[in-house]
Amino acid sequence: MIRKCLSNLNAYEHLDVLRKGVRQLSDWKEEVEEVVFPGKICVPYTWTVGSTLSKWYGLLRDEGQIWANRCPSCGKVYIPPKAKCLECYKDVNDWVRLPGTGTVETFTVVYYEEPSIQPKKPPFAYGIIKMDGADTGLVHLIDEIDPEKVKVGMRVEAVINEERSGNIFDIKYFRPVN
Amino acid sequence: MGRRVGIVGVGQTHHAAHRLDASGMELIAEAVTRAFDDAQITRDEIDAIVIGNMDHFENINYVDMWALEGLGAFMKPVFKVTTGGTTGTTIAACAFYSVASGLFDRVLAVGWEKNSESDTQAAVATCANPVLERDPFAGAIGPLATEYSMYMKAYGATEEDAALVAVRDRNNALNNPYAHNRMKVTVEDVMNSPMLSYPIKFLDMCPRSDGACAVIFASEEYAKKMCPRPAWVHASVVRHDYTHFGDLEWQWMPSLERASAEAYKKAGITNPLKEFDVAELYLPASTTGVKWMDSLWFCERGEAPKLIRKGVFNMDGELPVNPSGGVIATNPIGATGLIRVGEAAWQIMGRARDRQVPNVKKALVTGFGGCSWSDVIILGADLP
Ligand SMILES: [Zn+2]
Numbered sequence: 001m002i003r004k005c006l007s008n009l010n011a012y013e014h015l016d017v018l019r020k021g022v023r024q025l026s027d028w029k030e031e032v033e034e035v036v037f038p039g040k041i042c043v044p045y046t047w048t049v050g051s052t053l054s055k056w057y058g059l060l061r062d063e064g065q066i067w068a069n070r071c072p073s074c075g076k077v078y079i080p081p082k083a084k085c086l087e088c089y090k091d092v093n094d095w096v097r098l099p100g101t102g103t104v105e106t107f108t109v110v111y112y113e114e115p116s117i118q119p120k121k122p123p124f125a126y127g128i129i130k131m132d133g134a135d136t137g138l139v140h141l142i143d144e145i146d147p148e149k150v151k152v153g154m155r156v157e158a159v160i161n162e163e164r165s166g167n168i169f170d171i172k173y174f175r176p177v178n
Numbered sequence: 179m180g181r182r183v184g185i186v187g188v189g190q191t192h193h194a195a196h197r198l199d200a201s202g203m204e205l206i207a208e209a210v211t212r213a214f215d216d217a218q219i220t221r222d223e224i225d226a227i228v229i230g231n232m233d234h235f236e237n238i239n240y241v242d243m244w245a246l247e248g249l250g251a252f253m254k255p256v257f258k259v260t261t262g263g264t265t266g267t268t269i270a271a272c273a274f275y276s277v278a279s280g281l282f283d284r285v286l287a288v289g290w291e292k293n294s295e296s297d298t299q300a301a302v303a304t305c306a307n308p309v310l311e312r313d314p315f316a317g318a319i320g321p322l323a324t325e326y327s328m329y330m331k332a333y334g335a336t337e338e339d340a341a342l343v344a345v346r347d348r349n350n351a352l353n354n355p356y357a358h359n360r361m362k363v364t365v366e367d368v369m370n371s372p373m374l375s376y377p378i379k380f381l382d383m384c385p386r387s388d389g390a391c392a393v394i395f396a397s398e399e400y401a402k403k404m405c406p407r408p409a410w411v412h413a414s415v416v417r418h419d420y421t422h423f424g425d426l427e428w429q430w431m432p433s434l435e436r437a438s439a440e441a442y443k444k445a446g447i448t449n450p451l452k453e454f455d456v457a458e459l460y461l462p463a464s465t466t467g468v469k470w471m472d473s474l475w476f477c478e479r480g481e482a483p484k485l486i487r488k489g490v491f492n493m494d495g496e497l498p499v500n501p502s503g504g505v506i507a508t509n510p511i512g513a514t515g516l517i518r519v520g521e522a523a524w525q526i527m528g529r530a531r532d533r534q535v536p537n538v539k540k541a542l543v544t545g546f547g548g549c550s551w552s553d554v555i556i557l558g559a560d561l562p
């Protein structure tokens with residue numbers, strides 16, 4: 001019914017009806033001063049790493065080694081390691097040491113600046129490194145190369161940090177292998 | 179009406195204040211693995227998953243993404259539900275709806291929380307309206323204390339009545355290997371414990387726990403094949419009651435009165451105190467274990483203290499409440515309601531071990547959420 005009524009008006013009349021019939025934002029503004037409270041939620045957190053990743057980080061921090069784990073049922077090798085196989089839901093208990101080399105599967109170069117969340121000052125490259133000896137990839141920075149020269153399929157190796165504290169930057173970044 | 183639905187498997191973690199050995203995902207995996215073992219199935223036999231926890235509690239969104247591994251949810255439908263304290267029972271309700279609808283035959287319900295990772299009271303405060311009640315609302319204890327003060331004034335209930343509930347639940351927890359707090363306490367211990375918010379004392383109040391729970395719901399056809407004695411869902415009712423804290427009727431618990439009345443009607447219960455064999459109730463403080471017994475229609479308003487003093491709800495009483503030790507022994511919040519469902523299901527399945535009440539045919543479950551929301555679920559040994 002509404003559509004039929006409106007179709008009887010020409011387009012300009014229709015707009016005019018709306019303008020006259022509906023209170024405009026400017027009408028409200030004369031009556032109400034909008035109040036806006038500034039807010040910020042500041043809640044401290046800690047994050048438990050868990051047994052599987054604690055072992056992985058421990059090997060990385062203490063030995064400077066990169067490990068993965070293998071599903072005893074389907075043989076899939078996971079890095080970062082998994083507690084449960086995604087396919088089989090079996091406990092993934094077999095640990096294998098990786099050589100630390102891999103292939104850039106995909107990447108991006110970051111140019112915009114967001115200092116509160118970025119690991120370093122742009123421009124920088126990061127990508128997914130398909131690790132040799134594993135079936136999955138690791139997300140990390142790609143450095144020691146002009147970011148614009150990073151390519152898919154490029155061979156890279158992990159650079160282990162001299163000072164390690166048990167986090168992902170114990171691997172400093174990946175760099176090209178000649 | 180929907181299809182008939184039964185619970186065929188339950189699993190839970192060993193709950194503790196700090197499960198430093200396990201991430202949130204690993205807690206979930208522990209509960210899910212145990213539920214699969216309880217039902218003697220693999221992840222292949224699950225059609226869909228419902229998961230939930232408290233908003234803002236771990237500062238990690240998208241649990242449905244990052245917990246996938248622990249859920250066994252790879253390439254399966256997963257959806258997240260979060261309704262505050264009632265989250266655990268609402269997860270159960272949603273799993274029930276999913277199977278009852280006929281869209282899925284076997285649904286895994288998972289609730290979890292890693293309370294140790296945040297300042298729980300600060301995180302809880304984010305539920306309060308930020309331009310009105312967040313600043314004066316100081317966590318979860320105040321409102322519960324306020325409501326019991328009113329109840330004491332109106333009906334002559336005492337702090338000792340609440341202490342009797344604390345003693346009952348805490349001592350019941352001694353029979354539950356999964357419980358977080360397992361300590362023998364007396365009324366004197368409770369009365370002498372530090373005052374948190376008058377009249378609620380330290381031993382009256384629930385802890386913050388790390389833990390998870392998983393419950394498997396199946397359609398009638400599957401449930402009969404999967405489990406020798408499924409716990410059938412006879413009713414599942416949700417009532418929300420809140421605009422502002424100031425709007426609530428603190429002297430009663432209207433949402434619980436209405437939700438339970440509706441659930442009893444659906445399940446054909448006319449005398450709840452007589453007809454239920456066991457109850458697993460979401461009682462976040464011992465004080466609620468007094469006051470809310472009125473709201474569950476076990477007695478007239480104001481009569482609950484008499485029942486408590488008579489020991490009606492003790493393990494050897496007419497209606498044992500919280501054989502597991504309840505919420506004041508164990509409280510991984512997003513899992514807490516689902517633990518009630520799982521424990522009640524085990525009572526019906528005859529799998530509650532040291533805390534088993536003999537020959538349970540009907541069990542009552544409640545969930546409580548912020549603020550003053552109520553979920554009521556009724557389970558039975560017979561087909562509904
Ligand atoms: Zn596998």
